[in-house]
Amino acid sequence: MQHNLFIYNTLSRTKESFQPLHPPHVGMYVCGPTVYGEPHLGHARSAITFDLLFRYLLFLEYKVRYVRNITDVGHLENDADEGEDKIAKKARLEELEPMEVVQHYTNSYHAMMDKLNVSKPSIEPHASGHIMEQIEMIQQILDAGFAYESNGSVYFDVEKYSQSHKYGILSGRILEDLIDNTRTLDGQNEKRRNVDFALWKNAQPEHIMRWKSPWGAGFPGWHMECSAMSCKYLGEVFDIHGGGMDLLFPHHEAEIAQSTVCHHKIPAKYWMHNNMITLSGQKMGKSLGNAITLEQFFTGNHPLLEKAYHPMTIRFFMLQAHYRSPLDFSNEALQAAEKGLQRLLKAVELLDKLKSSETSSVNVGEIEKAVFEALDDDLNSPIAIANLFEAVRTINLVQENKETLTEADLQRLKDMMHGVLFDILGLLPATSSAGDNQLVEKLMALIMEIRANARTNKDWATSDLLRDKLAASGISIKDTKDGATWEVGS
């Protein structure tokens, strides 16, 4: 089947046909987490969005190098230039080595991503491991005359840059507005203009994360790492740069300015931004103090959560909204997603048991076409999923002999469902909930046999007693035409 992938490019604010610079290779860089706290739902949104893209590009048989960084230096506290490095501050509070903190939260992030079935990137570089590259790039910007040194720090000269380049090309910002309207911040005295941003920061004596540089001991500025690392692993110009919408300005704008000075080109062809997760309509964020961590979702251990949610429920919940739309969290929405996903997965299981017919009464190709057209249209996963539900209805109707499918169509539907659901959307097939305990399996088999015998003898009292007692223990029994099944939970 012919695919023509369109993706929304923030740079042009339109959907563009995706044409890699060097097909079949695709270079993709996504801004990863700052590892100073437990990963929350927002991290999952970004990771799942670009995992979907990564998986779809692989499905389309591109050879993708996916780089997603770990930010472990260079992010300042709210008090901006006078502040200390976030990682360092956290370390002092907990009396740990900074790298110990980094490792701890990196491990958490990885564990949560694994649960969400987020593919690992091809390369996961750490900012702290690329200080040399960042220093070199800063030197290049200084040599080109687009930065100045001040009191052991180096700042990017935005005004100078804007004389020959368009600063604000990505975010649509106008320099004059920024100069007029940027709020007054502390510690602006080192900078010529409030819009200038730090490339290198002089480290105060108490600042424990520090590296030697031509300008003294310090640490790299907020935006250098992504420019340096994307260039190192993907080249001066690569295909896709992704990240959350909140990084659009100033982070990505600064990246463009830095890289443009060094390489005279905008570093990426397509810029993609996922929207935010909101909680009661407000952005969920660590700094806002309203973030629910992924761990809490999986355990249900949070006052706002009515229950624990399976990682796949979270994943499916996100995929049911388009990545560029804000998505509001609620227990009701999550439980709706949980039910819907169950329905989808049950139908996929049922698919293996369907009997084929001489003719097909349903046009499988049509459903398949609709699914892929949706994915091709800027990864419209909600429409793709809606069409998957069309397939579910078909599957159930075939089961009831109200629709028919030929052997070939059955196989085609199977391939499509598996390919889209598991390979592209990255969902995991339903697992039998107690399959990890052989003893339980054997005991339950015995109990089910006793109950089946009672039922054959119309001994409803015994049958109901077993059902009720098991229910009280959290095991539910479902009677179907082909006998009874059991599972832990609802």
Place this chain on the structure above:
RNA sequence: GGUACCAUGGCCGAGUGGCUAGGCAGCGGUCUGCAAAACCGUGUACAGCAGUUCGACUCUGCUUGGUACCUCCA
């Protein structure tokens, strides 16, 4: 204050100048010893006002409400 964006049925959430999104809930039905589960069927909603148009939820303007960014943030 500046710059963007959004406003869809009970909830979540797509989309389009005229034709069914989808999921969950609700309702009706099938199945069942009963129940649960499962399955099938079922909803004409698009903030307000004005305009463009043969026709607007979809285009334009205004109003109201909301969000994001401008400061570390997915």
